[in-house]
Amino acid sequence: MSQTDVLLHAAVAAAGRGWPVFLLGRSKRPLANCPQCPKRGQPGAHAPEACTHLTCHGFYAATTAIDRIEAMIATHPDGLLAVRTGASPIGAGVVVVDIDPRHGGRYDPDLMAPTRCAATGNHGWHLFYRHPGHPVLSRPLPGRAGVDVKADGGYVVLPPSIHPITRHQYRWVDERNAEGMPPRLTELVLSPPAAEAIPSATSPLRTRPAGVCVGSADSQIRHPAKLVDVCLARVRNAPEGRRRVTLYGAARGVARAIHAGFDPDTGIALLTEAGRDADQTDRDIHAAITDAFTAEGLTP
Structure with missing residues (x-):
């Protein structure tokens, strides 16, 4: 059985569980939005949740929907399979x-009872628990280094995907x-998320060198x-010639939000989409995010 067939089988099985x-x-x-998907602010632009396009x-x-899953994999056979976490029916109920x-x-x-579990491609673990029915923030697990919670507004990679770096x-x-x-x-x-001594989104914003999106130091x-x-709005409104440096600054702001509890994968996904809307190449977007997150003490 080819890897594409294995991927399709796994995707259909997940969908059968309601994931x-x-x-x-x-x-x-x-994945990049299709050419027919208007950028934000352009005629015909729509809310992401209302988009009917295949992978945007x-x-x-x-x-x-099995027919859409089959079409996704036929179009992108080298893609990684992922599931949207969080409360059902929008998410998988996990x-x-x-x-x-x-x-x-x-x-x-002592904290993590046995449950459905996947070994990740970078030697980690995904423990799948039933969603409690109350809003659950995707964020680092409080008090636990190297442990994140993926729930409402998040996603995780599923087997049998192959990790892009380790190839496991x-x-x-x-x-x-x-x-x-x-x-x-x-x-x-x-x-509830603990307040952190990091700039507030509600505070007056100022700009550091390189366009870093931050607030007052004592907020x-x-x-x-x-x-x-x-931060994303600044990227979308940046004039031509300033978009790349603005994306870097926005990525540093998003990194600070991640330190305060925002989901890292969602932050990267939103920055990637904003960068594409600003006509940046995937290579430049990746470089901006990597450099900005590294400057803020994160590993993207």
Whole structure:
């Protein structure tokens, strides 16, 4: 069986569980919008969730429709399979605990009960738990280095995708149904984000050298999503000739929002889309995000 056939089989199986799936590019970035999909601010532009195009707008293209899944994989046979996490029916009805040993992540049996589990392509783990029915923020798990929560507004790569760097395959190691989160994990996942001494999206913004999107030094980021919106708007409104440096500055702002709890994968996806809307190449977008995140102490 070819890798494309294996991918299709896995995608159909996920859809059969009620999991909306979509495809990422080989670099784990969202696929580019199709040429017929208008850019924001242009005639015919639409909200991402209303788009009917096959693979546009990242996880907004996630679906359980078999015909669309078949068309996605036929068009992008080298893509990585991904599932939109969060409450159903928009998401898969799961919260995923993403353990990344490269950043100190460890499995804690006292906190993380056995459940459906995948080994990731970078030697980590994805633990799939049943969504509790309350809003769950996609963010780092409080107090746990190298462990993220992927839930509302997030996504994770699924087996049998192949990691673009290690070339190792994602694989299921426990295929039971997603279990409910134990009480201690539920408490952590649902706990309100702690305020951090980082600039606020509601504070007066100023510009650092290279166009960094930040706020006053003595403020806090209480609303990371609002800061992200401000930074993305700057990219979309940047004049020609300033778009690349503005994208870099916006990426540094998004990195700060990630430090305050915003989901990293969603931040990268939104920056990628904004960069494409600003007519930047994928190579320049990747470089801007990588350099900006590194400057803010993140590894994209």
